[in-house]
Amino acid sequence: MEAPTIDPEWKKGSAELLILSLLEAMPRHGYEISKLIEQRSRGALRFHAASLYPLLYRLEQRDWIKGLWVEKSGQRRRRYYQLTADGRKVLASQRQGWQAFVEAINLITGVENA
């Protein structure tokens, strides 16, 4: 059986939601975010650094997340991103919107727990 193909447009549309979701619980750095997306999607979704970081900067510019350089002893400094209050609101509404979207798609395409 062939691996299911994921349209790049779907990936783009969901990227913001994925990042915000991953930051909900705790602040994480960029590499960690990219690893988590890859692992939790079982390899179906992957973001290269070249698109991940610009996306992070954009979210930061919108004030949805906030980046901070953190220096832990014995390690080089890393930039951690954390969800802001605005980001939390956006995440809640995006999540709802996404669910409604998925349900709607399911209703039409009839892909029920296939």
Added chain:
Amino acid sequence: MPDWKPLIRKRIAKLNLAAAREAEIVEELAQHAEDRYRELRNGGASEAEARRAAMEELGAHQLLAKELKSTERVNAADSPTLGGGARGPFWTGLGHDLRYAFRTMRKSPGFTAIAMLALGLGIGANTAIFSVVNGVLLQPLSYPDPDRLLKIYESSPAFSQGSVAYPNYLDWRSGTRSFTDMGTYRSDQFNYTGNGAPEQLNGEYVSASLLPVLGVRPQLGRLFLPEEDREGAACSAMLSDGFWKRRFGSDPKVLGRALKLNARSCEVIGVLPATFRLSDTAEVYLAVEVYTSVELRRRESHPGLSVVGRLKPGVSVASAQAEIATICGRLALEYPKSNAGYSGKVVPMKEDIVGGIRPTLLLLLGAVGFVLIIACANVANLLLARSTARKREFAIRAALGADRGRVVRQLLTESLLLSLGGALIGLLIAAWGTKLVVAAAPANLPRAEAIGIDPYVLLFTLTVSIATGILFGLAPALQGANINPQESLKEGTRGAGGGRHRVEGVFVGVEIGLAVVLLAGAALMIQSVWRIWKVDPGFNTHNILTAQVAVSPTAAGSGPQIRQAYDQMLERVAATPGVAAAAITSQVPLGEGDSENDYWIGTGPQPPQDKLNSAMFYIVTPGYRSALQLPLLKGRFFDRRDTLGTSPVVLIDDVMARHLFPGQDPVGKQISMMVIGPLTIVGVVGHVKQWGLDSDDTAKIRDQSYFPFAQVPDMFLPEAVAGLTLFVRTVTEPLSLTSAVAAQVAGPTRDQPVYAVRTMEQIIARSLAERRFTMLVLMIFAATALALAAVGIYGVMSYAVTRQSHEIGIRSALGATRWEILSMVLRRGMKLTVAGLAGGLAAAFGLTRLMAGLLYGVRPADPLTLASVVAILFSVALAACYIPARRATAVDPATALHAE
């Protein structure tokens, strides 16, 4: 392990991010690549594999930069601060500089307003003058392919650019290979009747080929057909847009209607577009072959025809000139009687229209540029004075790490903002000033309709204001940046900085120097105009009313009827209370246009054309002598004895008498005139400055001849009466008699119009209009320059006195007298003044030469003029220094010494 940083930096280099931001991004992405590499290596991947995968993270070459572009550009402007030493691109921090400049301007609204107003005046005046130069000299003519349009003249020893004989034009047109086609036109006047009040219209006879040559299309109807431009064709007419609106309310049904012009019925076939302008005043256009005069058919006659040709693509002006000369040479061999000595001259049409006014406009453009430089010098001095006050601010910024470049840029941003603000004010001034210039400009200023504020003018204003901002901002900016923070912060408000005061001195010197040049130019023009006014025109110009007249179309039938109509008209006018004398003339002294006739001595057969003499030719009635109070030097003037039945007579002027019969009495001698035949000289009158008060002495044709109106043969009469002028000698203010005279001219049939009513003094004023306009504008510029220079030197000297109050206090405490202190300050001011005067004199010597052509009776470097200019400027500068010097003597030593 590979070093990822250079790779990443290379990928985002072209984004030109602020250095700090770029470093952050490089660091973060390099970590990511490193993490990935390390993970793969730990997982057992080969070095090459791990490296490839990590590279993959960075994406295709352009990807990263592309993705970052949308977010990072916006960030860039926010990051740099006060000086920060950012080595970013030009616009980095520009927003900051602008915001800061706005704040600075708001903090000192008085300074900002004065500086902007001064610059606005300078830029506005420049924009106004440039919009004239642009419209008149720079913009192409509004015809398609205007560069291929040439005017073609006949040239003779007397006229290098004379009008063309119609048969010659026809031969040129059929013989040319250089031109796609040629057209011809001739101004005339038409008595328009039958649609309300009678009216005299200006119009043009045009060949059917003229409008297609120019590339003009009608806005309504059609152009002339070749068969309408043939001898004996019915009269068709085209209307100007203005006339169509004025008399027909833009009614499209005007086509096919009949107009009565000179008692002839002409069918309207078309209306020309509003932009079309052959001559400023023409309202109707008829085909040239409809002009029935015999003059049109004669090769000897030059009845004011102008010829325009359109060059074939790729043909040069020089080869067209050569071809016309060849054709003229052939015609001279074929028709030696009329054409010997005549050739042809081609002139690009635009040059023909604007060539005469170019020196004047360029002179004014140069002069107004000087005014702007003076305004700049003043604002620069204001800024310099203020930069001293802001010295602490610059020092703080320098201490915080702002480099010189950043401070210079900040200050230049401020001065550019000032000059752009000045430009906005300037545009308002220019919009108004351009109208003023057009209104004050001589009526014969060509292409006045093309003058206005267009994109070229806006571009000019923008360029000038940016150049201005840099010009006056650079010196203060360099001065401001050139600060040692430690010294400045330690010091109080009293500063050193001898350099700054030297610069100030240079500015004031430059202002004075430029003011010398402008004043010298204005003074030379004033003298020229004054000298021309004093020239004796050869007759008494006071209390003369002139008007163009035409007789009733009902009387215009036969020769005797026409003569009688004019006789009766003159009798009625002469009997009007307040009128001392009345006469008719075919040519107005000092007026526009000219009429000549060729003659030879004796009554023998006509010699070839190149052996003929030319004389100005006036057809007048007996009252002409009293109307002008023209001096009669010998013999008699015309009287009632001179009629068609008696032997033809002529009067000549003293110039012609000396020319023809040196040392002899010309009365009783005979000459022959072209067309008219043998004539007996019955008297000699004084010479009239026909060509203009200034240029008559150097004109090529100066002989003047007068022929009695009563002896004009019937055959030539209809043509002789076109455009006759009535001269009325009054005993009161001439214009007060206008309506009384008009009523008498109108006569019992009330259909004889009077138009173009002017006094002789107005005609003379008009002949001097261009010079007077130049004089007026130069005077305004010179006065502005003088005022600005006075303000400049006053400002610098008062500031110097304030700055030196400490020193002055010590001096007076040590016993210096009031006089000693006064002369100390004055000496310093006068040193600047004298340096400026010396430089200005040298410049004036060179630059006034450029206006030699506009001067009359005075040499460019006239010592007396220059001396008076120097005297005026010196006194003004002395007065401007005296006020601060007086204040210096009032400095109280105790206060001055306590102040610190």
